[in-house]
Amino acid sequence: MTIRIDDLPVRDELRGKSPYGAPQLDVPVRLNTNENPYPLPEPLVERIAERVREAARDLNRYPDRDAVELRTELARYLTNTGGHEVTLANVWAANGSNEVIQQLLQTFGGPGRTAIGFEPSYSMHGLIARGTGTGWISGPRSDDFTIDVEAATKAIAENQPDVVFITTPNNPTGNAVSADTVLALYEAAQAAKPSMVVIDEAYVEFSHGDSLLPLLAGRPNLVVSRTMSKAFGAAGLRLGYLAADPAVVDAVQLVRLPYHLSAVTQATALAALEHTDTLLKYVEQLKQERDRLVSELRAIGYEVTDSDANFVQFGRFDGEGAAHAVWQRILDRGVLVRDNGVPGWLRVSAGTPEENDAFLDAVRELKKEQQA
Numbered sequence: 001m002t003i004r005i006d007d008l009p010v011r012d013e014l015r016g017k018s019p020y021g022a023p024q025l026d027v028p029v030r031l032n033t034n035e036n037p038y039p040l041p042e043p044l045v046e047r048i049a050e051r052v053r054e055a056a057r058d059l060n061r062y063p064d065r066d067a068v069e070l071r072t073e074l075a076r077y078l079t080n081t082g083g084h085e086v087t088l089a090n091v092w093a094a095n096g097s098n099e100v101i102q103q104l105l106q107t108f109g110g111p112g113r114t115a116i117g118f119e120p121s122y123s124m125h126g127l128i129a130r131g132t133g134t135g136w137i138s139g140p141r142s143d144d145f146t147i148d149v150e151a152a153t154k155a156i157a158e159n160q161p162d163v164v165f166i167t168t169p170n171n172p173t174g175n176a177v178s179a180d181t182v183l184a185l186y187e188a189a190q191a192a193k194p195s196m197v198v199i200d201e202a203y204v205e206f207s208h209g210d211s212l213l214p215l216l217a218g219r220p221n222l223v224v225s226r227t228m229s230k231a232f233g234a235a236g237l238r239l240g241y242l243a244a245d246p247a248v249v250d251a252v253q254l255v256r257l258p259y260h261l262s263a264v265t266q267a268t269a270l271a272a273l274e275h276t277d278t279l280l281k282y283v284e285q286l287k288q289e290r291d292r293l294v295s296e297l298r299a300i301g302y303e304v305t306d307s308d309a310n311f312v313q314f315g316r317f318d319g320e321g322a323a324h325a326v327w328q329r330i331l332d333r334g335v336l337v338r339d340n341g342v343p344g345w346l347r348v349s350a351g352t353p354e355e356n357d358a359f360l361d362a363v364r365e366l367k368k369e370q371q372a
Contacts, residue, residue: 097240174307
């Protein structure tokens with residue numbers, strides 16, 4: 001007898017749901033998970049080995065529970081690049097930005113409370129909300145995937161959520177959210193009832209504009225979430241962090257697991273932060289490639305959403321199942337992109353110039369076939 005998930009006594013809000021994930025296929029060009037395509041430079045690899053070797057001597061002991069050195073260096077990085085001074089007391093770190101989000105929802109959400117996001121957006125916000133027993137509200141976006149301030153503030157006023165998520169640059173669409181829009185939503189959230197507003201800036205280093213980190217000043221219910229997975233080329237590290245009022249940092253520690261960041265994770269992240277300048281040069285290369293993808297796709301005849309991330313949303317493919325059919329035809333040519341469920345659209349990550357050339361050759365072929 002085969003037992004299915006729904007045969008188990010799982011919580012009602014988890015029934016019928018699917019876990020987050022993207023296809024992991026062995027193809028020549030993989031541009032579906034927004035990874036940084038450049039391997040870490042050899043000097044950084046050597047420095048990681050040195051720091052991990054040092055940490056290994058004390059693996060019989062628990063790691064620094066509060067990750068003081070790491071948080072200090074993350075604060076330094078944010079201060080140097082984000083246009084707003086933060087200190088150790090303003091920063092918290094966890095195993096990927098997903099754990100940061102989970103800890104925020106465990107602290108400020110939970111049973112009897114709700115969170116809202118403006119979809120399509122990062123689907124893990126809703127999944128983690130459900131996983132923490134937080135009610136999830138899908139807020140509106142405009143047809144061009146921007147946030148309609150009037151509609152969004154109305155949704156906040158009507159639903160009075162406890163947590164508001166604003167993703168900028170937005171995944172999967174790529175477009176950024178203006179500071180004015182964030183401020184309007186923050187004020188709406190505080191007017192309905194004091195609510196936490198989380199700005200998810202996982203892709204901000206790739207943006208044409210600036211971080212919204214300066215908005216933290218004087219706003220104790222505002223949080224900025226970041227990750228080292230994208231700009232630092234460290235998806236395998238699993239290190240996320242947030243900046244907020246010190247009281248928020250104190251609050252999330254009420255739900256963190258003891259010694260949640262391993263000594264090896266902390267050592268590796270610290271090594272990466274020592275090589276920030278080198279890693280951000282790769283970011284500049286990817287920004288140029290991202291802009292090239294936007295320009296070339298439009299020249300070929302595809303519709304493209306403006307992108308401030310390291311990926312591009314393109315389409316439109318009319319008809320039910322049309323986007324997935326195109327996804328398969330691109331895959332048949334050895335290139336894996338992402339069909340992430342936005343009707344009529346696909347998403348491609350910016351890769352190396354050679355990988356992007358392979359993708360562009362594939363979609364050019366498809367466009368010629370369609371026009372023949």
